[in-house]
Amino acid sequence: MVKIIIFLLLLSSASFSKNVYERHCVECHKKLPTTLQRIFMRYLLVYSGEKNMKAGLRHYLRHPSKEISVMYPLFIDNYGIKSPTRLTKSELNEILNIYWNKFKVFQKLK
Amino acid sequence: MAIVIFTVLLLSWYYYQSQEKLMLAQQRASLSKYAYIQTKRLKVLHHFFDDRVTYPRDSRFNSAIFDLEYKKIFSLLDEKRVKLLGGSYLIGEHIHLVKILDEFYLGAKYLIIEIKNDTQWQGLVWKNILFYGIMSFIIFMLFGLYFAKLFLKPMRNSIVLLDRFIKDTTHELNTPLSAILANIEMMDRDIMSEKNRKKLDRINIAAKMVSLLYKDLTYLTLEQENFNKDEILNLKEIIEERTEYFAILVESKKIKFVLNLEDAILIIDRKKITRVIDNLISNAIKYNYREGIIGIDLKKGELIIWDTGIGINNSEIPFMFDRYSRFNQSEGGFGVGLSIVKSVLDEYKINIIINSIEKKGTRMILKW
Numbered sequence: 001m002v003k004i005i006i007f008l009l010l011l012s013s014a015s016f017s018k019n020v021y022e023r024h025c026v027e028c029h030k031k032l033p034t035t036l037q038r039i040f041m042r043y044l045l046v047y048s049g050e051k052n053m054k055a056g057l058r059h060y061l062r063h064p065s066k067e068i069s070v071m072y073p074l075f076i077d078n079y080g081i082k083s084p085t086r087l088t089k090s091e092l093n094e095i096l097n098i099y100w101n102k103f104k105v106f107q108k109l110k
Numbered sequence: 111m112a113i114v115i116f117t118v119l120l121l122s123w124y125y126y127q128s129q130e131k132l133m134l135a136q137q138r139a140s141l142s143k144y145a146y147i148q149t150k151r152l153k154v155l156h157h158f159f160d161d162r163v164t165y166p167r168d169s170r171f172n173s174a175i176f177d178l179e180y181k182k183i184f185s186l187l188d189e190k191r192v193k194l195l196g197g198s199y200l201i202g203e204h205i206h207l208v209k210i211l212d213e214f215y216l217g218a219k220y221l222i223i224e225i226k227n228d229t230q231w232q233g234l235v236w237k238n239i240l241f242y243g244i245m246s247f248i249i250f251m252l253f254g255l256y257f258a259k260l261f262l263k264p265m266r267n268s269i270v271l272l273d274r275f276i277k278d279t280t281h282e283l284n285t286p287l288s289a290i291l292a293n294i295e296m297m298d299r300d301i302m303s304e305k306n307r308k309k310l311d312r313i314n315i316a317a318k319m320v321s322l323l324y325k326d327l328t329y330l331t332l333e334q335e336n337f338n339k340d341e342i343l344n345l346k347e348i349i350e351e352r353t354e355y356f357a358i359l360v361e362s363k364k365i366k367f368v369l370n371l372e373d374a375i376l377i378i379d380r381k382k383i384t385r386v387i388d389n390l391i392s393n394a395i396k397y398n399y400r401e402g403i404i405g406i407d408l409k410k411g412e413l414i415i416w417d418t419g420i421g422i423n424n425s426e427i428p429f430m431f432d433r434y435s436r437f438n439q440s441e442g443g444f445g446v447g448l449s450i451v452k453s454v455l456d457e458y459k460i461n462i463i464i465n466s467i468e469k470k471g472t473r474m475i476l477k478w
Binding site for chain 1: 156157159160163164165177178179181183184213214215216217218219
């Protein structure tokens with residue numbers, strides 16, 4: 001019994017050690033054939049600047065639709081559109097900041 | 111002169127601008143080709159990012175990319191100043207072409223292609239500006255001179271004519287004028303009736319006026335170029351002598367002299383300072399009201415001659431000393447008096463200040 005409790009505690013602490021981005025984005029996107037990096041580049045191709053891209057992404061996460069998606073039609077036909085996010089405003093902002101900092105092009109080019 | 115320089119500079123500036131535009135237009139084809147090549151490379155890099163992170167380089171040009179918010183993503187430019195407006199421009203020693211991308215590869219909206227400015231065209235343009243600028247300056251000036259001469263010719267002719275007339279008549283005036291003045295002095299006033307005495311006084315005044323004019327004209331035409339005979343003079347004595355000379359003229363208009371004279375020494379040609387004082391007093395009489403006052407204040411280094419006359423408009427004061435300028439046609443004269451005053455004062459570095467209020471009077475202040 002003690003062993004089971006310790007195991008459950010370890011499992012829950014492991015899941016809470018992940019940040020909001022890993023918990024809410026990476027988990028689902030792992031199942032998709034395209035990486036979050038490639039999706040980031042798709043957004044960059046359309047929105048260019050940091051503020052513009054974050055605003056576009058925020059809008060899409062709240063009101064996802066086929067018309068405003070940056071992904072290929074074939075991709076959407078196969079995998080559909082995500083459901084609207086239920087994350088709070090601050091969680092969403094945190095996710096966007098993590099996402100931007102993780103994949104941004106600035107200071108990576110040589 | 112200033113207008114000519116301004117016109118030449120303006121034309122040069124337009125020429126330079128047009129040559130710059132022409133050069134940019136000539137460079138535009140190759141710059142556009144480089145931009146096209148670089149865009150293709152950015153597209154490939156975008157696709158493989160971040161497995162590949164080496165920004166594409168080319169020995170023929172430098173380039174940079176900026177995002178929609180004007181933030182620099184990456185730059186290899188030598189010239190750091192950029193204008194993200196699209197099109198091409200010359201900056202420092204470089205030419206930039208700013209291409210606005212349709213698809214934002216790597217997030218770049220603006221792609222800047224930079225090449226070295228070939229300064230050969232600038233040398234040629236400067237050479238042309240210098241050569242044609244000087245040529246057109248000379249041509250403009252020659253035209254200006256020609257037209258100025260053409261327009262001023264009638265005026266110059268009339269001045270020459272007036273000068274010649276004065277010169278010729280001055281010679282002929284001396285003998286009859288001396289005869290009239292001498293005979294007036296010799297006439298026995300005691301045996302004359304009151305009526306005749308008044309007539310003689312009028313003749314005397316008229317003759318003295320003509321004499322003053324004669325002296326001015328002689329000074330202008332004949333004596334001006336003579337050597338100065340400077341001597342140490344006490345102006346007090348000269349002023350007393352001249353006020354006595356003008357006494358009869360002053361009396362005729364019932365004007366009063368108010369003299370406040372201290373000793374004041376000046377090294378000057380007697381004839382010249384007499385012309386100055388005569389002209390200033392004569393003007394004070396001419397432009398005074400009947401029963402007015404003429405004041406003469408003399409102290410060391412300063413002479414003030416003031417009157418209670420008609421005065422002069424302040425806007426006309428700067429032109430008072432111009433030869434043949436007269437502001438009141440009711441009084442006679444050639445308008446040469448103050449021109450003589452000014453030339454003598456300038457010669458002896460004596461300052462003159464004129465304060466005048468219309469219908470109140472004028473103050474002539476001489477300082478040395």
